[in-house]
Amino acid sequence: MKLDILVFAAHPDDAELACSGTLLKYKAEGKKVGIIDLTRGELGTRGSAELRKEEAAAAAQILGLDIRENLCMRDGFFRNDEEHQMHIIQKIRQYQPEIILANALHDRHPDHGRAGALLTDASFLSGLPKIQTSLNGESQQAWRPRLFLQFIQDAYIEPDIVIDVSGFWDTKVKSIQAYKSQFFSADYTKDEQQTYISSPQFMHVIEGRAREFGKHIGAAFAEGYTSKKLLGVDDLFNLR
Numbered sequence: 001m002k003l004d005i006l007v008f009a010a011h012p013d014d015a016e017l018a019c020s021g022t023l024l025k026y027k028a029e030g031k032k033v034g035i036i037d038l039t040r041g042e043l044g045t046r047g048s049a050e051l052r053k054e055e056a057a058a059a060a061q062i063l064g065l066d067i068r069e070n071l072c073m074r075d076g077f078f079r080n081d082e083e084h085q086m087h088i089i090q091k092i093r094q095y096q097p098e099i100i101l102a103n104a105l106h107d108r109h110p111d112h113g114r115a116g117a118l119l120t121d122a123s124f125l126s127g128l129p130k131i132q133t134s135l136n137g138e139s140q141q142a143w144r145p146r147l148f149l150q151f152i153q154d155a156y157i158e159p160d161i162v163i164d165v166s167g168f169w170d171t172k173v174k175s176i177q178a179y180k181s182q183f184f185s186a187d188y189t190k191d192e193q194q195t196y197i198s199s200p201q202f203m204h205v206i207e208g209r210a211r212e213f214g215k216h217i218g219a220a221f222a223e224g225y226t227s228k229k230l231l232g233v234d235d236l237f238n239l240r
Helices: 014-026 047-063 083-095 110-125 168-179 200-215
Strands: 005-009 033-039 067-073 099-102 147-151 163-164 222-226
Touching: 005 014, 005 083, 005 110, 014 047, 014 099, 014 110, 014 147, 014 163, 014 168, 014 222, 033 047, 047 067, 047 168, 067 083, 083 110, 083 200, 110 147, 147 163, 163 200, 168 200, 200 222
Parallel strands: 005 033, 005 099, 033 067, 099 147
Antiparallel strands: 147 222, 163 222
């Protein structure tokens, strides 16, 4: 299956928090979208890898994803090295996405920045034909996405581009709330340590960031991205 947009995220729930509104927007336009989580989030203070897998599947249904996979890299300990890059390259060539969305280059959680660097490098290397990969015994063609963007997470980063997701905000929130073990939920009754993201206030932070980005384009909610590549426009009279 060829995808229009493919998200690579360090942990299950990264994509929901940072870019699920964008996925919903383009899914509604008939695009094929997917998420590949790098790790199972097994080092998370609350819940378990098995529970996160169930929650990720529930979120995938809410988002209407065409594919969701998990590469089972070691949470907290994966590296930006040849072994991990080759694994990513194989997936990029398998799905041939036009656009890749990935973690920020720096953030509160060290996995996020490391994943951002890993995807930056692997996305470029995937376009080099002399790097050979195969899938199910067949050689893969080199493939580099047309656009590579990195979403903004906990740390504030000034975006290069913001996307209006106002019409999809409520569904985005539902996809986040699918992770009952991670974020505040009255239905989650296990006696576990409270964390920064499990407090009710955390969702106010997510909403506040989206409202701030939306303000700049006259939208109620927006998601922001950075790009290492200079982006162009066709019409100066058709900007938000």
